[in-house]
Amino acid sequence: MVQGGGEPDDNLIRSFASAMYNTIDAPVTWFREKVVEPNQKKYPWYHQQFRRVPTIDQCYSDDVVCDFEANTQFKRDRAVDSEILNILRMRFEDCMIYEKPDHEVKCKPLWEKYKDAEEAWFIKYGDLGAYGDARKAYMKQKHRMIWERRHGPLSEQTK
Numbered sequence: 001m002v003q004g005g006g007e008p009d010d011n012l013i014r015s016f017a018s019a020m021y022n023t024i025d026a027p028v029t030w031f032r033e034k035v036v037e038p039n040q041k042k043y044p045w046y047h048q049q050f051r052r053v054p055t056i057d058q059c060y061s062d063d064v065v066c067d068f069e070a071n072t073q074f075k076r077d078r079a080v081d082s083e084i085l086n087i088l089r090m091r092f093e094d095c096m097i098y099e100k101p102d103h104e105v106k107c108k109p110l111w112e113k114y115k116d117a118e119e120a121w122f123i124k125y126g127d128l129g130a131y132g133d134a135r136k137a138y139m140k141q142k143h144r145m146i147w148e149r150r151h152g153p154l155s156e157q158t159k
Helices: 012-039 063-096 110-123 136-150
Strands: none
Touching: 012 110, 063 136, 110 136
16 A cells, blocks of 8 residues: 555555455445435425415315315415514514614614514414414405405505
8 A cells, every 4th residue: 555655555554444444435435426416406405495386275175185285385384484584583683782872773674674574474374373274364365355445455565
């Protein structure tokens, strides 16, 4: 075996250990480079994109599978929207701590963005309770649209 300087390695134990390492490592490295890496999906786990399924208004009334998929997607969307709202709230709170003396001026855009997102979240998911599902949210949206048709928009976001 040849060391970095070009002269052979006379140490028998080091030579044996290197041969054993290469015997075990070479097939594993080959398998990883030739089989695993070409077949890997290239997205990080936190950016996984699920395909969109039909919403609850596109499902037939007796289609249990479509209803289940719509509810699962609704719950996933609610979790994502809740996390976005949480991130906006944390940004505002961090701004309040960081910009302590004159935080009313510097953090006002973050506060307005958070309040708009909170209103949009409440329009879609508010008053549904812990067991709210896609059908209840759809009925809430339908009742809101009927009310707005009769009485006018409730907020700036629905104009």
